[in-house]
Amino acid sequence: MLLNLGWDTSKLTTSTMAKRSTFKTLTCAVMLGFICYQNAEMISNNVVGWLSLWLPIKTASATHYTETYNNDPQTTEMNIEGPHTHTDKPHNLNNIQGKAKGTNITGPELTEDEVKVTRQQCDADRRGNGKQGMKGEPGQRGLVGMKGASGHCPPRHILQATWRALNSNHFEGPLLSTIFVKEFFGTALRLTWSGDLRLKANSEDVPACRRWYFTFNGNECVNPHPIDAQLYTETQMYLDNIHRHTTIDGMCQGLFNGRVLIELNIGPCRLTQQLGFSEGYPFTGWDTTTSLIVEEINLITNKLGEDN
Secondary structure, rough: OOOOOOOOOHOOOHHHHHHHHHHHHHHHHHHHHHHHHHHHHHHHHHHHEOOOOOOOOOOOOEEEEEEOOOOOOEEEEEOOOOOEEEEEEOOOHHHHOEEEEEEOOOOOOOOOHHHHHHHHHHHHHHHHOOOOOOOOOOOOOOOOOOOOOOOOOOOOEEEEEEOOOEEEOOOOHHHHHHHHHEOOOOOEEEEEEEEEEEOOOOOOOOEEEEEEEEEEEOOOOOOOOOOOOEEEOOOHOOOOOOOOOEEEEEEEEEOOOEEEEEEEEEEOOOOHHHHHOOEEEEEEOOEEEEEEEEEEEOOOOOOOOOOO
16 A cells, blocks of 8 residues: 655655655554454454364354253253353253353253253242141230229219109190209200000091190200100091000200200191191090100210101
């Protein structure tokens, strides 16, 4: 390769020409070294290939081998770095020493049966089909807990009022009353009334209906509902005079604490105006003891029931 630097060589001396020739030689050497440096890998592979024709050495950048377990061939690709001695016999995978994808494969040679058993055990572990372990021994009995504090049941706040032979024939208004001192606002009052009731029709043309109901300080209960009872008599029974024992029971919430006036009243039924019932001949507490029991109760919930 000639190198023309644009100098006029006709005017140069022999010494100068010698210096220029030496400079050209060094320049060519530098450029050749640079080219070799850029293509070092390709040149190295070619040199190794040429040497492999004359020497018993082979290189392998990607070696493929086949493992057979339970008549199921499986091919594994390994990148093995470095030279390996080549023989006519196939490689024994158990004796391969080197780097295979970052893993060193070393170890003693396994027989064919041992390899088969190892593969079966690995497959069983992956499927989670291992044998069930032995049952463990019962644990130790726990310590006896500490004795709890004695329970406490608060006394019940109950009032009972009785009337001997009330014998009231009133058809409207209060029949009896009592006063109960309520201790707490958040509690409820439960009423249980027991006595004798009767209702006769006025005539055989018009049925009779009356209602007995409780009031608290002059108002009926609204939480959850009124506490009452009704009697209805057909016209064909106007001559009957039957007295029946009756119980009226209910619970009322939302009452203020303090003195509560509780009254049993009698009046027309709710549908008297729509259906035209008569007041009839009511009678309350005929020749028997009439009793009213009132109890203050602390409820767990304020919801006593649902409206239908």
